[in-house]
Amino acid sequence: MPNQACVVLLPGLLCDAALWAQQVQALDPAHCVVPSYGELSSITGMAQHVLDTAPAEHLCVAGHSMGGRVALEMARLAPQRVCRLALLDTGMxxxxxGQAGEHERAKRMGLLQMAREHGMRAMGRQWAQGMVHASRWNTPLFENILDMIERQTPAIFAAQLEALLTRPDARELLAQLRCPTLLVCGRQDAWSPLSRHEEMHALVPGSRLAIVEDSGHMSPMEQPAAVSQALKEWMQP
Known part of the structure; x- marks a missing residue:
């Protein structure tokens, strides 16, 4: 692994550096950065912010969930800067x-209303049950995820939901990628299913697909060793 490599680890919706804590340790001595999006409300704005603030010209970019979409947008905006790309539990x-989009919007807005009325942790307790393997409900790991959600605010939640509801179509971009690309998905990810990652894998020339066993959507926290190993292999020249 290159000693001077700069690895940008992009968190997903309502996540922060805690999502990637185990991977930061595992990828040492690579320089890992976990950006914050603040209250930015578009995927393009998030991607540009990360590009503007990244501490190096050439970046290895890994994104989880919403962060995967930010990673893809970074590759679209500045392909010369993204030398490696890893997309975890995400979509294109x-x-x-029509009705499917309206259903997604209504479901997300309902969660935002719950967060405003009852607090971020109460909302997270309901929402996160669909994010992890059922065996991890009401465990210390689940509480850690709720802690992470509670560190965010309804204003941040609203901004990130706007970004997701106006997310760009990245399907054509996938076929244009020429950097080493890794796709990672929890076997039991019900939010961003394996079938979607298999389709993305087929679209990206020369890409690799790593399936994380016994994991839902939050694979970096649910199975940190398996995710870290996949990223270590991805970092190899």
Missing amino acids: DPLAP
């Missing part, structure tokens, strides 16, 4: 048209 398609 924009908001679906």
